[in-house]
Amino acid sequence: MSAPLLLRVERLAVAMPGPRGLFPVVEDVSFDLPMGGALGVVGESGSGKTTMLRAILGLLPQGGRVTSGLISFDGEDLLSAGEGRMRRIRGRQIGVIWQDPQAALDPVMRVGEQIAETARAHVAGSWKIARDRAKELMRLVELPDVERTYRAYPHQLSGGQRQRVVIASAIAGEPRLVLADEPTTALDVTVQDQVLSLLARLRQELNLALLLVSHDLAVVGETCDEVSVMYAGRIVEHGPANGVFSSPRHHYTAGLLAAAPRVDRPGVRPVSIPGTPALAVAQRGCAFAARCPAVLANCLEVVPPLVGQGRHRVACHHPLGRELPSPVPLEAKP
Amino acid sequence: MTEAALDVQDLTVVYPAQGRTRHPVRAVTGVSLSLQPGETLGLVGESGCGKSTLARALVGLERSTGDISLRGDRLLARRTPEQARRIQIIFQDPYASLNPRLSVRSTLEEMVRVHRLRPRREIPHRVGELVALVGLPPASLEARPAALSGGQRQRVAIARALALQPDVLVADEPTTSLDVSVQAVILDLFAQVRDQLGLALLLITHNVGVVSAVCDRVAVMYLGRIVELAPTVALLDDPRHPYTRRLLAAVPRLGAPAGVRAALQGDPPDPSQVPGGCPFHPRCPDATDHCATARPELSVGQLGANGAAPHFAACHYAWAPPGADKGVR
Amino acid sequence: MSVPLAVLTPVVAAERRRPGISLLHNKTLLAGIALLFVIVMMVVLAPVLAPADPNQQNLFNVLARPGPGHLLGTDDLGRDTWARLLYGGRVDLMIGVSAVIAPFILGSTLGLLAGYLGGWVDAVIMRVLEVVVAFPFYVLIIAVVFALGAGVSSIFIAITAVGWVSYCRIVRGEVLVAKRLGYVEAARAAGLSTPRILIRHLTPNVLTQALIYSMSDIVLTILAVVTLGFLGLGVQPPTAEWGAMLQAGFENILTDPILGTVPGIAVVITGLAFSLIGDGLAAEFGKP
Numbered sequence: 028m029s030a031p032l033l034l035r036v037e038r039l040a041v042a043m044p045g046p047r048g049l050f051p052v053v054e055d056v057s058f059d060l061p062m063g064g065a066l067g068v069v070g071e072s073g074s075g076k077t078t079m080l081r082a083i084l085g086l087l088p089q090g091g092r093v094t095s096g097l098i099s100f101d102g103e104d105l106l107s108a109g110e111g112r113m114r115r116i117r118g119r120q121i122g123v124i125w126q127d128p129q130a131a132l133d134p135v136m137r138v139g140e141q142i143a144e145t146a147r148a149h150v151a152g153s154w155k156i157a158r159d160r161a162k163e164l165m166r167l168v169e170l171p172d173v174e175r176t177y178r179a180y181p182h183q184l185s186g187g188q189r190q191r192v193v194i195a196s197a198i199a200g201e202p203r204l205v206l207a208d209e210p211t212t213a214l215d216v217t218v219q220d221q222v223l224s225l226l227a228r229l230r231q232e233l234n235l236a237l238l239l240v241s242h243d244l245a246v247v248g249e250t251c252d253e254v255s256v257m258y259a260g261r262i263v264e265h266g267p268a269n270g271v272f273s274s275p276r277h278h279y280t281a282g283l284l285a286a287a288p289r290v291d292r293p294g295v296r297p298v299s300i301p302g303t304p305a306l307a308v309a310q311r312g313c314a315f316a317a318r319c320p321a322v323l324a325n326c327l328e329v330v331p332p333l334v335g336q337g338r339h340r341v342a343c344h345h346p347l348g349r350e351l352p353s354p355v356p357l358e359a360k361p
Numbered sequence: 362m363t364e365a366a367l368d369v370q371d372l373t374v375v376y377p378a379q380g381r382t383r384h385p386v387r388a389v390t391g392v393s394l395s396l397q398p399g400e401t402l403g404l405v406g407e408s409g410c411g412k413s414t415l416a417r418a419l420v421g422l423e424r425s426t427g428d429i430s431l432r433g434d435r436l437l438a439r440r441t442p443e444q445a446r447r448i449q450i451i452f453q454d455p456y457a458s459l460n461p462r463l464s465v466r467s468t469l470e471e472m473v474r475v476h477r478l479r480p481r482r483e484i485p486h487r488v489g490e491l492v493a494l495v496g497l498p499p500a501s502l503e504a505r506p507a508a509l510s511g512g513q514r515q516r517v518a519i520a521r522a523l524a525l526q527p528d529v530l531v532a533d534e535p536t537t538s539l540d541v542s543v544q545a546v547i548l549d550l551f552a553q554v555r556d557q558l559g560l561a562l563l564l565i566t567h568n569v570g571v572v573s574a575v576c577d578r579v580a581v582m583y584l585g586r587i588v589e590l591a592p593t594v595a596l597l598d599d600p601r602h603p604y605t606r607r608l609l610a611a612v613p614r615l616g617a618p619a620g621v622r623a624a625l626q627g628d629p630p631d632p633s634q635v636p637g638g639c640p641f642h643p644r645c646p647d648a649t650d651h652c653a654t655a656r657p658e659l660s661v662g663q664l665g666a667n668g669a670a671p672h673f674a675a676c677h678y679a680w681a682p683p684g685a686d687k688g689v690r
Numbered sequence: 691m692s693v694p695l696a697v698l699t700p701v702v703a704a705e706r707r708r709p710g711i712s713l714l715h716n717k718t719l720l721a722g723i724a725l726l727f728v729i730v731m732m733v734v735l736a737p738v739l740a741p742a743d744p745n746q747q748n749l750f751n752v753l754a755r756p757g758p759g760h761l762l763g764t765d766d767l768g769r770d771t772w773a774r775l776l777y778g779g780r781v782d783l784m785i786g787v788s789a790v791i792a793p794f795i796l797g798s799t800l801g802l803l804a805g806y807l808g809g810w811v812d813a814v815i816m817r818v819l820e821v822v823v824a825f826p827f828y829v830l831i832i833a834v835v836f837a838l839g840a841g842v843s844s845i846f847i848a849i850t851a852v853g854w855v856s857y858c859r860i861v862r863g864e865v866l867v868a869k870r871l872g873y874v875e876a877a878r879a880a881g882l883s884t885p886r887i888l889i890r891h892l893t894p895n896v897l898t899q900a901l902i903y904s905m906s907d908i909v910l911t912i913l914a915v916v917t918l919g920f921l922g923l924g925v926q927p928p929t930a931e932w933g934a935m936l937q938a939g940f941e942n943i944l945t946d947p948i949l950g951t952v953p954g955i956a957v958v959i960t961g962l963a964f965s966l967i968g969d970g971l972a973a974e975f976g977k978p
Contacts, residue, residue, distance in 0.1 A: 071540035185628040186408065215407035216567060217625040220611035242541060245570075245613035272615050286545035288570035290612050293594050296552065297574050299545035303510065420879040445881030458872030462894045471890070475882060518876070525880055 030061035033204055033236045037097040041082045044090035051308040052078045054260045062203065065230065065237040067247030067268060070257035073306045076240045080208055084123065085113040119149040122197030126209040128189035132181040138192045139165065139177030142199055149200035164195040168225060187218035191225070198229065204236045211246060223250055244287055248272050253338070256280050259305035259314035266339030276339065276346040278319045321345060364433045366561035367396040367448065367529045372427035374418050386633045388414040390585040396529065396561040403576030403593070404565045407629040410582040412565045416533040420450045431528055446476050449522035453534035455514035459506040465492070465517050466502040472524040491520040495550060512543035519550065531563045536571065548575050569612045573597055578670055581605050584630055584640040587659060591672035601662060601674035603645045651677060719970020725963035733779035742770035744777040744930045753946040765949050766938045775956060778930035783960065785845060786912035790904055792850040797857025798900050802888060804858065805865025819855050827852060831914055832923065840923045849911055856907065857900050864896035898975040905968030909961040916957055932957060
């Protein structure tokens, strides 16, 4: 990779408090994100993807702790940074877009002021400069009628407009990395399309790096260069997005792809993955073993390491496609 | 010819103007559709299109005008319990859809008992049947909702609906709150139940992929009206309404490169301010002056070959020959 | 193959609470229950703990200091203060707790109907409620008791007539939320009758907040009873009652500070016990 590394996560492990002490929620997660790159993290509930995101930001809920690993942002160790330093990093170096735009905005404050407030906290000196910057950002995110929208309250805007406001706030501090947790899940399809286009454009214009967490494979596929698939707190597959989705090597990834209903394949019934999603990190063997169609004895004993040639890595003792010289096209099961 | 399981004629739901909304909200306007037993009709649309309101009106939770008939039997404004029984609904949020204080058994028993669908001594057996029907283990009968996952709760909600032995099942975004893998299971369950029991299923969703996977026909709603109605394959291959086209173009697809984006500008519209003429004309890139003044009705383009259902679209230019087509993606 | 069997999620995830287990960890609730238990035991065992007759006057020994035979001294008529404290506790506690029952039932029922039925039912109930709420609590209570004549039954009537409003508002609010929830709408869609929906589905789920509030209400009611006793409008002499004791103590505060303060302390401690229970319940059933 030619671009310098912006975010590096190495063997990250996070634990959360439970009825019987701490239990692991994220285990042995490693990935790199170059400047201007886009990484998608795909997983379902219980996969640990949101917890991992919060760990990067130092915003773990009460009692949660990083138990091991390294998070380095532009060469700086985030785990040893104090809260004061993290507060300066959040917003200024790293912007965040959460899932629900309604919850992210203060309902009694005009949206323009909210963006200006973020700008002022990090970049602008005076209120005047902050306001101008806010309006500039609102134009950048394609909010209509900037003068009027500046003075509007969140409830007066539509869902898509609110998310644009959130995006404007996220980039107000001129960050180099934006973390987004399901940024379009709550939005209509056409609005999602607009927001994803906007993100792509902003990435290009501002050379933003993007870490996108989502359960929607297609969204990740269209937006990100690389993707990590998480299951039960670990990364089970990692690689270039189109490679992973066209030739998945982990059975869970293949299962997800078969389970996702596809617009381009009418009449093809989604195939479910048997069993229920694992809620906890497996300490022994592969967490997916209980649901895997290709499970063998050693799957229950040894935790499979994430290995592979080149950028496409998989954590499986006998992944798909290993014997075949060329990628196998996905076929729907009858 | 078999009677339609569900026949809707000119259904309209209007919320009167109150307080902040200075205009009445025309949530659903003049919707007509019919469902055959064993058929799955998908209903797609975005916020404000009225699909949830339509669902609620069908099961009697909203006041509406127009005719709703179940197997030829016209429903009255105040339904009898027997009429209410025959069309049931599954809601989106599995975490709110079950009474937290009742066990699964109690929830299901109540339905069977109140409608006297089984003699008293057979009720426990019936309840066991229902639970098995939706793929839950018998142990789940004694569980309270708090012990169940989202997917399991949704199954219980389906069992509850089926307990009433309805002819028609309306599912309002039944899988939207669920993980992808669980979604597949629930969709599978719907299909299985529909085949086994010969139910008609109205599946409401904003997820076009779901519709494409499990529905025989699709209706697209916009601002309270149906703007296109066709067999699924026909709709996906050859959408005739400009909104449908944009909607399909906006769906992110696996395996497609990030191509031309932003298929449609602007936000889904506010149903308290319906434009005159074609409701879509303000956002339609192909709109003409005619579109602003005259409202298009659902017109039939092709009568399906081999008994396939016809393809309707509500656009003045839906069936215009290719040359006159205003250029789409 | 048929639909795969869903395995029941074994242990609940960290966020979900299991009431049975956490009850034991709920320190606030436990403390409140323990304290209340002690108080109740003390007033129940009054004959054992305070052998003196609470109504036995001894005009030769008025306002005595604590001494042999009189743990807390005597009051203005020579009656044993300690005995009057415990027997008075019986009165105040019993009235305090039972006087809450009627407002709870009345207010909750009206709130349920107002919230679920809406329309004119809601309008009428809310208008009446607003009128009652416009008056300060004590002004109304005193006015009613005054009009009906002092005594225990007047207390009950007054508190019912004034106290129902809080329950009504709380339950109405809960119902407005609950009636939009899936399971209530599913019940409607299934053709279940309104009474059945109200009783079976709504009531058990909307009463928790009212129950929590009733704990504070007991404290308020005890205070009201004591206040009325202080003003001579409540429980009538010679029955021992904390308010009446405070009244006597108030006049003699310089010569017998005990009589004027100890009943007040008793009220505070009792109030504390119920407040702890209320807080504990609130933590237990707190909104997610």
